[in-house]
Amino acid sequence: MEKYCLSVDIGASSGRLVAGNMEAKRLNLHEVHRFENKLIEKNGHFCWDIESLFNEIKAGIHKCKEMDIVPTSIGIDTWAVDFVLLDEDDQLLTDAVAYRDPRTDGIMEEVTEIFMKERLYLETGIQFQKFNTIYQLYALKKQNPEVLKQAKTFLMIPDYLHFLLTGEKANEYTNATTTQLINAFTKNWDKEIMDTLGLDVEMFQAVHMPKTVLGPLKEEQAAEFGFNMAVILPATHDTGSAVLAVPQPEDTVYISSGTWSLIGVENDFPICVTKALDYNFTNEGGMDGQFRFLKNIMGLWMIQEVKRNYGDRYSFAELVELSKAANGTGPVVNVDDPRFLKPEHMVHEIQAYCRETGQQVPEQPGEIAKCVFESLAVSYQKAICEIEDIFEKKFSTINVIGGGSQNELLNQLIAEKTKKEVFAGPVEATAIGNLVAQLIAVGEIADLKTARSIVKESFEVKKFVHAIAEKERS
Template identity: 45%
Template sequence: MRDYVAVDIGASSGRLVRGTLQDGRLALQEIHRFENGFSERDGHCYWDIDHLYREILRGLQQAKKLGIERCTLGIDTWAVDYALLDEKGERIGEVYAYRDSRTLEAVPQVHAAYPFARIYEITGIQHLTFNTLYQLYAHDPKELAAAKEVLLVPDYLYYLLSGRKMNELTNASTTALLNLQTRDYDPDLLGLLGLSRSKFPALTEPGTRLGSIKPELVREYGLPECELIVTATHDTASAVLGVPASGASWAYLSSGTWSLIGLERQTPLATPEAMERNYTNEWGAYGTYRFLKNIMGMWLIQEVRKDYGKQHSYAELVELAEAVPPFRSLMNCNDDRFLNPVQMTEEIRRFCVETGQPVPDTPGAVARCIFDSLALSYDVYLQELERLTGQKPETLHIVGGGANNGLLCQWTADVAGISVEAGPTESTALGNLLVQMISSGAIRDIGEGRELIRRSFSIRTYVPRGTNADQIAEARRRFADLLAR
């Protein structure tokens, strides 16, 4: 039995997951789980990247204790954030977190020199204030000048394990620096930053075999013999690979800290209309593109739970929300005020006051406001996807942690009038493992991999109930007014 290990790190936690093929099914075992999160120091937000590296090593030590002597290993994390390396290959400074506010002044400065319409025409990447383009523009120029190379977070973790430098393309595409036509870094955008192409290692396809983990790490820490395989290192790219879809008429919603809703396409769609609606064309594995919309997702409820001292589990917050009448209060989930507020609950309440709505005054009411608003957001963006692409999905696959939220899944089906297939929750780790298995020859392609996931994991179906039609229509109208403000 061959072992495959996925290192899957999100904004709030990370895990090492073991995958094995057993009787024609894919079995998962969580080896190690650890906390993640940024910290604020001196007015800036940073990741503890050394902590993440140590936890990967601890997870591999645990894998060895479980009897794993040999395995393949793949890494995925969030996108856009990066580490700078000096001439000796040592990291320069800390790794900024994308929620840091340093880019707020950089955005208008970049657009004054290079209009966003031109950036979008070149890259097809949506405007987000934390895109790597703006982060690098805002970075200390002395540190940038001293840097020999720029590695995105998962590339840096691969480098620490292997000593090899690369630039995996699904994550690199999120930087808003890659040219859709040349499929390489755009020289004009690099020139705007004062950076040369040589500061970025070669673009590397998912499935590339990177070689073995450093022998000295194996000896020092007592690790398994690991062959590193480059996965789709952007966690959304891996999550979409892990969608158990078949056929062509489907959309996906990767529901975690962010909600990413979109279509898998064979070609990008960087039209003026797509730019106006702020849709992105992130590169996927195996020649695909993820045409999608970013929505602030479970980050909203994560922060609310923290505001209430974590006295309620997520499941309890869903139960409390179910007891509250729907659509009482609504919010624009993508308003920048919710990106990193001092206190999420109070920010939501202030939004309701400013928009003349009832103010949610209990944990259940706040949670209901979030879930109702997310369901309405999904409805809006599914309609936009159809208008922009001419493709009408018949099924929405919800994967990731949000697939466990039965209230949100059913409400999405009802509001959007679409069949929802919820699960599996570990789609990101599954997509990571599928790339390893394809590269190793255990399965043929991603179609076979998705069929394997369908056989291996339970998926819950939610169909539109056709009830509350008048209430939903009124909520849609109110929500459209909020988005138009």
């Protein structure tokens, strides 16, 4: 009987359940269910519809039976930093407020006055972003202190979804590192930071590593589905899972390309030096003791919003074609400017930025799209130069993974801007990485090195070369 594992991968705009099994030393993927994910307005905040997400997970599990797939295990990954709090009866005290909500405006500056910025970085190694969990919790402490006082359990989004399946509470390591509350060296909660900020240490759960078997489904869940399975923790931070699918990480900079662009390298230890702080790089935890030394850059969120602003008249593929047809070199915006995080109207915000910086203002959809793609490529080039400066070495290749790796125009722009070879794929990197952790845990794959060689043989990867290299070869 074939052994299937089930990956639940939920991003900021959509989710998917993908079953995976090994056959003839190749990993096969079977898409089971896809669904939309979007922000909702609730109680004055932008939130995730956590109940709907769990219902979609259950719908996907039911579909497995229709496909004659009985998974041995299941694991869930999502985006980072967001969380819920539970009361003493394990009921939700908070909505799943989203990182794009403005409740953290100005909070990071307040926190770094209480706990010195340089020391916070030395302890955690985490990039300073206004929506990090530490600032969300401090905002809650300021704005709703009574809620925080009642809280008995802190769970990040995938932790909570795992809890609904099993009744077991745990904080998975890779996602927990994004809170800016995990000590980079002990790999556990930093109680000194929590005490200094007045956060209750007791509500945080034991930190568990990827590949941990959390437990079986609750009896009522197993009865509903007609079978039981193990819940195994993947790298529950989606980027943590995605990076596991980089076929050949040596001497390679990866770009996990989706709503966000995560650009970095794998490393054996955290780099908490002044230069890394100045460049605002992060040291997020990975599987098997690795660290993802990376920078979080605004990603395809911008083009997603542009598409929405045009009333979804154009598909993403059509926006790419319109961009190609736009004349000349377009203007460039700083994609990491906070004004692009959650603007009222992305197209108008891009135009305003160009106007304010004395650049030609893009008017047509193709010109706007061209501006976004050019700006992303420029930001990637800058981040790669910073990585090379910190490591004092040159990296020869870039591996773009995730949904954004399908954008061949952007891949070529990256090759041109960086003068490096760009490899694009696999597309379903996060689901693959999620499955890899489970398959190792159940003994179907020996280790991560073996898994990466399997990924290399199992999925298509396209190569993009910059014009200079192409000219030299011909």
